[in-house]
Amino acid sequence: MSAILFDLDGVLYEGDRPIDGAAETIAWFNKNSIPHLFLTNTTSKSRSELVQKLAAFGIKTKAKDFLTPPVAARQWLQANALNRIALFVPESTSEEFSDFDLVTGEDSKVDAVIIGDLGAQWTFELMNQAFRTLINNPNAKLIALGMTRYWRADSGLQLDVGPMIKAFEYATGAQAIVTGKPAEAFFQAAVEILGEAGNVIMIGDDIRGDIEASQRAGLKAIQVRTGKFSSSDLVLGITPDTILDSVADLPRWWRSNM
Amino acid sequence: MSAILFDLDGVLYEGDRPIDGAAETIAWFNKNSIPHLFLTNTTSKSRSELVQKLAAFGIKTKAKDFLTPPVAARQWLQANALNRIALFVPESTSEEFSDFDLVTGEDSKVDAVIIGDLGAQWTFELMNQAFRTLINNPNAKLIALGMTRYWRADSGLQLDVGPMIKAFEYATGAQAIVTGKPAEAFFQAAVEILGEAGNVIMIGDDIRGDIEASQRAGLKAIQVRTGKFSSSDLVLGITPDTILDSVADLPRWWRSNM
Numbered sequence: 001m002s003a004i005l006f007d008l009d010g011v012l013y014e015g016d017r018p019i020d021g022a023a024e025t026i027a028w029f030n031k032n033s034i035p036h037l038f039l040t041n042t043t044s045k046s047r048s049e050l051v052q053k054l055a056a057f058g059i060k061t062k063a064k065d066f067l068t069p070p071v072a073a074r075q076w077l078q079a080n081a082l083n084r085i086a087l088f089v090p091e092s093t094s095e096e097f098s099d100f101d102l103v104t105g106e107d108s109k110v111d112a113v114i115i116g117d118l119g120a121q122w123t124f125e126l127m128n129q130a131f132r133t134l135i136n137n138p139n140a141k142l143i144a145l146g147m148t149r150y151w152r153a154d155s156g157l158q159l160d161v162g163p164m165i166k167a168f169e170y171a172t173g174a175q176a177i178v179t180g181k182p183a184e185a186f187f188q189a190a191v192e193i194l195g196e197a198g199n200v201i202m203i204g205d206d207i208r209g210d211i212e213a214s215q216r217a218g219l220k221a222i223q224v225r226t227g228k229f230s231s232s233d234l235v236l237g238i239t240p241d242t243i244l245d246s247v248a249d250l251p252r253w254w255r256s257n258m
Numbered sequence: 259m260s261a262i263l264f265d266l267d268g269v270l271y272e273g274d275r276p277i278d279g280a281a282e283t284i285a286w287f288n289k290n291s292i293p294h295l296f297l298t299n300t301t302s303k304s305r306s307e308l309v310q311k312l313a314a315f316g317i318k319t320k321a322k323d324f325l326t327p328p329v330a331a332r333q334w335l336q337a338n339a340l341n342r343i344a345l346f347v348p349e350s351t352s353e354e355f356s357d358f359d360l361v362t363g364e365d366s367k368v369d370a371v372i373i374g375d376l377g378a379q380w381t382f383e384l385m386n387q388a389f390r391t392l393i394n395n396p397n398a399k400l401i402a403l404g405m406t407r408y409w410r411a412d413s414g415l416q417l418d419v420g421p422m423i424k425a426f427e428y429a430t431g432a433q434a435i436v437t438g439k440p441a442e443a444f445f446q447a448a449v450e451i452l453g454e455a456g457n458v459i460m461i462g463d464d465i466r467g468d469i470e471a472s473q474r475a476g477l478k479a480i481q482v483r484t485g486k487f488s489s490s491d492l493v494l495g496i497t498p499d500t501i502l503d504s505v506a507d508l509p510r511w512w513r514s515n516m
Binding site: 119120121122123124125127128131132135149150156157158159162163164166167168169170171 | 377378379380381382383385386389390393407408414415416417420421422424425426427428429
């Protein structure tokens with residue numbers, strides 16, 4: 001292995017407290033100049049906000065080391081030379097797309113329609129606007145910033161981006177390109193950024209979203225016993241390449257396996 | 259054949275004009291007391307409004323002869339002894355459910371959540387309410403009043419009930435029970451009402467929604483060359499049991515085949 005991808009929640013921290021040893025592990029990877037990226041499906045925080053959040057846990061990172069769904073989407077659009085885009089994403093995310101030609105009218109020519117978790121900003125009229133933009137542009141790509149089903153907002157459980165994408169896919173017959181875990185394209189974007197094809201390992205707490213998904217994308221994967229891990233995860237027929245008690249054990253494992 | 263199911267739009271009328279001979283055909287079935295039902299996916303009109311619409315074309319019908327998605331849903335709920343329901347349907351449809359115990363709080367115990375085309379009444383909060391009612395009642399059935407993708411409203415194309423169902427299915431992992439064409443359960447509900455299992459034929463203009471769907475449900479099917487029929491429909495690998503120029507030819511065909 002010559003590079004590593006870190007999941008955030010459940011690996012470096014749990015809720016609002018850091019995992020013991022997480023800060024030391026990241027410092028070790030920085031000191032040894034081992035290429036790494038932080039992968040998250042979060043679209044409610046920009047990369048600079050993520051840097052701040054980790055800094056509060058004593059974990060030093062740089063904005064360019066985060067791969068988020070909007071960053072992967074931007075990279076995919078650029079690689080495919082698509083420039084005219086319609087954005088349905090929260091304010092915190094839209095800054096990642098400032099280089100593109102933003103189109104608003106639903107009758108205008110559009111190369112791609114980008115859908116994020118707009119939460120309470122969704123109205124039926126806004127849903128129809130996204131839908132009609134797609135119907136009026138049969139060749140436009142539908143880009144999903146993740147496929148999260150729902151999350152726990154202060155007011156209770158709330159629909160996330162995934163259900164909206166399913167609605168638009170069914171209404172238009174389009175198949176979304178998902179930039180976020182567990183989509184293969186998301187891990188491939190990470191490998192491309194690192195330039196280390198074939199030698200990248202993922203460390204995560206989610207047996208499906210991190211382990212199974214990265215293995216499907218041709219990576220190796222380390223399961224940690226923190227975060228959402230439960231021992232029943234290991235009887236699902238998914239076999240992590242390694243299991244560690246926590247991210248604190250990673251430097252020792254890395255030294256003895258490289 | 260001892261009973262027949264009529265599709266409405268494209269068989270008895272096209273837009274706002276009746277098909278020549280449709281009124282005479284229905285009169286003939288009435289005179290000969292041949293059991294029949296009118297099947298439609300419309301949820302924006304109650305059955306009494308449908309009776310009025312056909313009367314304007316000179317076609318005499320009774321409200322009890324219409325099978326609509328809400329009527330099929332009601333029958334299915336009663337057959338399964340489910341009484342506590344949460345309704346997300348337009349006003350015109352809710353009257354069909356007046357016999358049930360209507361539950362509104364999302365934390366209350368619910369047997370079934372009924373979703374119709376609420377159109378502009380959908381808000382993000384109302385979508386979350388339906389979603390949370392389902393999540394809080396893991397055994398509750400998700401009932402879809404049809405799976406129409408979209409329709410042309412005065413203001414332009416507009417999402418119909420199908421995309422919303424796809425959103426709720428994905429968010430909750432539930433699988434909707436669809437009462438409406440082309441769902442098998444919808445045709446079976448019709449057969450049950452008629453009490454003529456094995457001897458029912460469907461007449462329709464939609465090679466997929468009427469012909470293929472009713473044949474899948476074990477019925478025979480007559481394709482008419484009116485409405486949305488196109489001769490290219492006949493090379494799709496679906497074989498109607500009979501093809502008639504229009505519903506006007508039905509009484510003659512019926513006499514010579516019974």
